[in-house]
Amino acid sequence: LKKKLRSCSASSSSWGQYIPMRVSSRSNKVTRAATVLSLEHSLLDSYFGNVRTISYFCILYATGWILLILTVMPAVGISLIFLVSVSLLFIAIGNGSIRACITSLGAQQFKLPEQATRLAEYFSLYYFVYYFGILLSKIVPPLVRAKSQCFGKTDCYPAVFGMLGLSFAISWSIFNLGKFYYKAEKLAEENILIKLCGCIKHALVVKWRNENQNEQPRTYWLQYAVGKYDEDFIKDVGRVLKICKLFMPLPVYFALLAQQDSSWTFQASMMNMTVAEMITIQPDQAKAMGPILLFILIPLWQYMCTPCIRRLFGREVKPLHSVTAGGVCSALSFICAGVLQEYINSQPYRSVNIAWQIPQFLLLMLGELLLSIPGLKFAFTQAPASMKSVVTAAWFINNAFGNLIVVILTQLNMFVSQSNEYFFYAVIMFISIIVFAMLAYDYVLQETGYLFTNNTNDNMLIRTQHLAQKYEEPNTSAASTSSRRTSV
DSSP: OOOHHHHHOOOOOHHHHHHHHHHHHHHHHHHHHHEEEEOOHHHHHHHHHHHHHHHHHHHHHHHHHHHHHHHTTTOOOHHOOOOOHHHHHHHHHHHHHHHHHHHHHHHHSSOTTTHHHHHHOOOOOOOOHHHHHHHHHHHHHHHHHOOOOOOTBSSSSSHHHHHHHHHHHHHHHHHHHHHGGSSOOOOOOOOOOHHHHHHHHHHHHHHHHHTTTOOOOSGGGGGGTTTTBHHHHHHHHHHHHHHHHHHTTTTTHHHHGGGGTHHHHHTTTTTTTTTTTTTEOOGGGGHHHHHEEEEEEHHHHIIHHHHHHHHSSSSOOOOHHHHHHHHHHHHHHHHHHHHHHHHHHOOTTTOOOOOGGGGHHHHHHHHHHHHHHHHHHHHHHSSOOOHHHHHHHHHHHHHOOOOOOHHHHHHHHSSSHHHHHHHHHHHHHHHHHHHHHHHHHHHOOOTHHHHHHOHHHHHHHHHHHHHHHHOOOOOOOHHHHHHHHHHO
């Protein structure tokens, strides 16, 4: 990149053509992979709360955008490598903090169990708005770039970044106007994430010491932390670890989801891009099918399918069942992509119509509907009250690890045929979702009643009965385990 930048610096025309393209592609990868930085918001929201954490990191995010605008300005007098690196770092940190905080802040505005149905609608609408933004990002910036001129060039990238920065400033202002209406947050005296890590570390150290001294082992390894930490907190830590264990196979799904912007776009470039024999689109516009299909699927599922299931069976689809079904749909989408790639290879170049990509996009978006939305809801509702932001951040880290899987497999360059790569992703997705189903088999949903019934009186009765039960440790009897599996 340095060599290319030096060769481009002498020519203003090549500068304007090369830099924005590199900035766009790298900023997309960095900000998506840097979702792992969502954990750092857990270090701050305990002290500042979600509202102030979002406000503070919006400033950092906006600073990153301002610096990014400077990268496409001619002769700014600053090292371009340094400017790009700093701007992307600020954007990545701001994105990682805001994304995890905003979902937990919105979910905390609902009173459970009375508003459990509304909470489910919130997560669906959150993803609806999220993908609406993605769709706009695929349509509006290219139009602004193509229809504006600046610095003697026909393509104006400063206008694109400036327009996006302005829209972010407007949304930030709207958020600040409403912050006085949000529920008051109870701030912790000490950071929950640090306390959680300290509890795990203390339990492991004491357990190791006791094993060396041949002392009587305890039934559950976290019990070694009793004494320094209270029992209720230790139980909450145990719940968080059980939830995070369920998340372990899911990064593969996010690796599949990332293919829309890479290999599926490359596949579209080998196809006939004429739609209905009238409109010709570009290959990078074909990926807009995903958000469009999701706009159709979310209302259908939320306002037609879910009420029908509730009336027929008296309850909603359980979240772990839904996540499993979503993983299967995602794997099937890559089987469709592999079959389509084989067909493309057997036909003349650009003779296969782009409409043949619709089945794989439909299956992938159905997987997004069944996996991501219930998964995010599951992460929030199952987490202890004091650790909801931590668990929500852990959910978003799956996205970062998924992008890392794509980077590793791409660098290894194991596949001669693109179709074989699609089939490989389908196989590892099937394996991952089988592992997830096995882990979910023994998981006991917390406060199950208010998640699956629409009757407020039943919700309160079931919740009261649940709270009256004693906390069950992992060393329960076989009969108890069997009954819990039946409930799941």
